[in-house]
Amino acid sequence: MSERVPLAAVVALGVTQIIGYGTLYYSFSILAPDMAAYFAWSIEWVFGALSAALLISGLTAPWLGVLFDKIGAGRMMTIGSAVAAIALVACSYAPNKAAFMAALIAVEVAANLVQYGAAFALLVQLRPQVASRSITYLTLIAGFASTMFWPITSALHAHLTWQNVYLVFAVINLLLCMPIHAWLSHAASARRVASSAAYPRIEGVLAPARRRLGFGLMVMGFSLMSLVSSAVLVHMVPLLSGLGLGTTAALTGTLFGPSQVGSRLINMVFGKTLPALHLAVIAAILIPGGTLILLLTAPSVPGAMVFAVVFGMGNGLLSIVTGTLPLQLFGSDGYGKLQGKMMAARLILSALAPFVLALGMANMGITPSLSITAALGGLAVVAFIFIAVLR
Structure with missing residues (x-):
């Protein structure tokens, strides 16, 4: 049977x-300043609440990863869309800071259910043989999220309160995302029922005895x-200002997004035969190198x-290799659980950084x-080189 990327699923x-x-x-x-004013918080406290929510959601990620494997990533994403809608509504109607914090934690847990980790697991469950290419195509499309939603959010916020913007977003998650995820869940379930010989499982290249260290x-x-x-991304403006480059903040922002998408496009066109481990090393060099x-x-x-x-x-390639490298090293069995464990570590560090x-x-x-930050990033190169040695 010819191995084709499930394009309809990837686009959806x-x-x-x-x-x-x-x-x-x-x-x-974009909405944080008004949230801060509404709850009489400083803007730092609002972003601190987001960091805390990301940290707590990171602790739930390994458990969610097990569920991706056990009941299917598609079903979890369908549930996640409903949870996201409910959490956004809860945020918009939060009467006080404690209720808002609880709702924000629910938003970030829902994010774990519907974003890359779950989507990558779904693509592996749909068609493991071509999952690496499917992940590359998906990250290319999803790379436009910030480009689209920063102006969309700003345009909505010009006419609506932050609470009403969240209500609009809740409706979008419920009426658009949930049906798509339900359809994909059905497709993944049908694939499971089909002959296992149709789309064989992927074997990882690391020997079982070396997988824990790998x-x-x-x-x-x-x-x-x-x-x-x-x-670096969170502190982009103060960093540039402190280095005498405050006037280039807007220019830097306009170059960053297209560069992410551009690296994914280059990889899609020219990097089809490049092993995921090599791509990980390249990404690990580019981020601290920049x-x-x-x-x-x-x-x-x-x-600048x-x-x-x-x-x-580097950031554009990072999104790809977090999906493709675990598949190459450890195979398709238990892929969702691996994604869950990785999400936990990444979310916790991303929240604290x-x-x-x-x-x-x-x-x-x-x-x-x-x-020091760049030096820590450079250690990632060492880690991936050690993985190559393990092979």
Whole structure:
């Protein structure tokens, strides 16, 4: 049987990923100032609440990953769309800070159910033989989430309160994403019932005796890359301002998004035969490499532009390899559980990184803090090279 990417499923998932990331993550930064004013919080406390919600949701990720395997990623994504809608409504009607915090935790748990980790597991369950290509195509489509939902959220917020914007987003998750996920769940269930010979399982390249160490190294590599990415992106404006590049913040932002999508497009066209481990090493070099370029060239505007392109390309590839590398190393069996464990480590570090970098910048200064951050990112390269040695 010819191995074809399930394009209809990938496109449908691409739509729900754009909505999932747009409504549950990217919209927050635009609505946060009004949330702070409504609850009489400082803006720092509002983002602190988001970090706490991300941290707590990270602790639930391993359990959710087991459920992806046990009852199917499609079913979990269908449930996740309903939970996302309910959580957004709960946020919009929260009468006080405690209720808002609880609802925000529910939003981030729902995000774990409908975003990349779940979507990658669904693609593996649909057609494991071509899952790596399917994941690459999906990340290319979903890369437009911020490009689409920052202006959409801003346009809605110009006419609606933040509560009403969240109500609109709840309706979108319920009426658009949930039916798509239900359809994909049915398709995945039908595939399970079909002959197992139709789409054979994928065998991992790591020997069973080396998988525990290999998994630890992989999680360490991805977590360190996520730490650098999260810390730098959250503090992009103060970092650039502190390095004498405050006027380039908007330009850097416009280059970052297209660079993410561009790296995924280049990989899709020219990197079809490139092993996932090699791609992981490239991504692990680009993310701290971009940070070093910023440090070494500041306050040069061309240097800041190169930083945005290199850093953006590294982040674009990171999204791909978090889906494809576990499949290459460990195979398709238990893939959802692996994604759950990885999501936990990445979410916890991503939640803590902005806070830790803020402390570092306040106490040590920007240059030493950013240097340490880049050095930590460089350790990801070492982790992936050790995985190559294990093979």
